[in-house]
Structures are given as structure tokens and as C-alpha cells.
Amino acid sequence: MIATGSFLAAAALILLLAPLVLTAGRWQVRHPRTALALWFSALFAGIGCAVASAVTALMCCVEVGEVHGTVEGLLLTIAGWLSLGVLAAVIALVSATAEPLADSWREAVGRFAPVAVSREHSDGVTLVWFGSDEPVACAVPSGEPEIFLSTALKEMLSGPQLRAVIEHERAHLRQHHGWAVRIAEINALCLPKRFPAGRALKRATLLLIELIADDAAARRAGAVHLANALATMGRTTADPGLELRADRLTLRRWKKPRSQRGAALARA
Ligand SMILES: [Zn+2]
Numbered sequence: 001m002i003a004t005g006s007f008l009a010a011a012a013l014i015l016l017l018a019p020l021v022l023t024a025g026r027w028q029v030r031h032p033r034t035a036l037a038l039w040f041s042a043l044f045a046g047i048g049c050a051v052a053s054a055v056t057a058l059m060c061c062v063e064v065g066e067v068h069g070t071v072e073g074l075l076l077t078i079a080g081w082l083s084l085g086v087l088a089a090v091i092a093l094v095s096a097t098a099e100p101l102a103d104s105w106r107e108a109v110g111r112f113a114p115v116a117v118s119r120e121h122s123d124g125v126t127l128v129w130f131g132s133d134e135p136v137a138c139a140v141p142s143g144e145p146e147i148f149l150s151t152a153l154k155e156m157l158s159g160p161q162l163r164a165v166i167e168h169e170r171a172h173l174r175q176h177h178g179w180a181v182r183i184a185e186i187n188a189l190c191l192p193k194r195f196p197a198g199r200a201l202k203r204a205t206l207l208l209i210e211l212i213a214d215d216a217a218a219r220r221a222g223a224v225h226l227a228n229a230l231a232t233m234g235r236t237t238a239d240p241g242l243e244l245r246a247d248r249l250t251l252r253r254w255k256k257p258r259s260q261r262g263a264a265l266a267r268a
Pocket of ligand 1: 168169172209210213
């Protein structure tokens with residue numbers, strides 16, 4: 001019983017303290033990969049403690065049953081297994097109902113695919129251009145990954161800026177960010193609304209994956225090109241988030257992008 005209570009208390013502590021600790025200060029913006037890893041470590045530690053408390057409670061029921069005779073023991077054992085079954089059923093139900101939410105990219109495919117004007121293959125990804133006046137880029141993870149790009153991007157960005165935007169979307173696909181968002185959304189649905197941890201993890205995940213993809217694209221295609229692309233898109237869409245991300249990129253020191261380093265070596 002002591003073990004059950006300890007695991008339950010640890011799960012509750014993680015639930016309450018993780019959002020407080022992980023949102024303190026501004027270090028997450030400088031180290032988004034570390035921040036995302038810590039958020040998900042806290043999530044899995046919390047789930048581990050909750051499962052451990054259920055398992056120890058079940059073992060306790062079996063032990064008490066053995067001491068108190070067969071009928072009572074049988075009832076307690078059944079009750080223990082039923083509680084674990086109910087937990088599994090809730091998780092399965094929430095996962096199933098969360099699917100349309102987590103798969104927000106399905107909605108993107110539904111909207112953009114019918115207005116696609118051309119497709120081209122590029123490094124294992126299909127670039128799908130669709131007609132739109134809005135600057136939109138969106139990665140769709142699937143068996144055959146696609147990056148949807150609006151024709152407005154081609155008109156408003158230079159070649160290097162466009163490449164930086166494509167590298168940003170490529171980073172989402174390469175690092176499986178779709179899964180992180182999906183897990184965060186399921187977690188937010190599982191937790192009662194009065195606990196901020198669920199919404200905080202989802203909000204943090206949505207922001208941190210953008211910063212992580214920005215950093216990856218800046219390293220591959222040049223921070224200045226991505227910053228200029230984000231600033232242009234931010235001005236056009238009046239989205240302050242894009243301009244803040246552009247500012248963040250300009251405030252950091254960057255090594256030369258890999259492509260330019262390769263060219264310099266080739267010239268040497
Ligand atoms: Zn993104």
C-alpha cells in the first residue's frame with residue numbers, strides 16, 4: 001500500500017510541478033530540443049508512476065485475497081484487473097477519438113490537394129504546389145511524405161528563402177514532429193481541464209517543434225534566408241509569431257550553412 005501511495009504521489013507531483021518548472025525563464029527558446037525532451041520525459045515518468053501505482057495496488061489486492069480466503073481474494077483480484085482494464089479502455093477510447101484532432105494534416109490535404117498545380121520529387125519528399133494567395137507551407141507525414149507549398153510563396157520569396165522554408169518543413173518530417181503533437185493532444189484529452197499540465201504540454205510542443213525545425217533549417221539553408229522568409233510571411237499574414245521567430249534567428253550566432261561549407265571546401 002505504501003508503494004502504491006508513493007507512486008501515486010510521484011505521478012501527482014510530476015503533473016503539478018512539470019508545467020511550473022519547465023515554463024520558468026526563457027531558456028526553452030534558446031534550447032528547444034532540450035526543453036521538448038524534458039517535457040516528454042516528465043510525461044512518460046508520470047505515466048510510468050501511474051501505471052506502477054495501479055500494478056502495485058493490484059498485487060496488494062491479490063496478497064490480501066490470499067490471506068482472507070478464496071471468495072474474497074477472487075473478488076479483490078477481479079476488481080484489480082477490472083480497474084486496469086478500465087484504464088486501458090479509457091486510453092484506447094481517447095486515442096481513437098483524438099485521431100481527427102491529431103491528424104490536422106489530413107485537413108490540410110483535404111484543402112490543398114484539390115487545388116494542386118504541380119508536383120515534384122526532392123530528396124525523398126514530394127513537393128506539392130497549390131494555388132493560393134496566402135503564403136502557406138505544410139508538411140504531411142505519411143508513407144510517401146509530402147510538403148504542400150502555396151504558389152504565393154514562390155512569388156514573394158527568393159530562391160534561397162524558399163529553400164529555407166522547405167528545409168523547415170523537411171525537419172518536421174525527419175524528426176517525426178507529427179507524433180509529438182499527437183501524443184501531446186492525447187495527453188491533453190486524458191487529463192481533466194482543471195490540471196494545466198495537459199494544455200501546457202500541448203502548447204509547449206506546438207511552439208518547440210517550430211523552433212527546433214527553424215534551427216535545423218537555419219543550419220542547412222542559412223539563418224538569414226529563413227529569418228527573411230519568416231519576416232516576409234509574417235508581414236503578409238500579420239502573424240506576430242512569425243516575426244518573433246525571425247527575430248530569434250537573427251539574434252543568434254550561426255555557423256555557415258552546410259551547403260556553403262561544402263562549396264568552400266570544394267574551392268579550397
Ligand atoms: Zn513548422
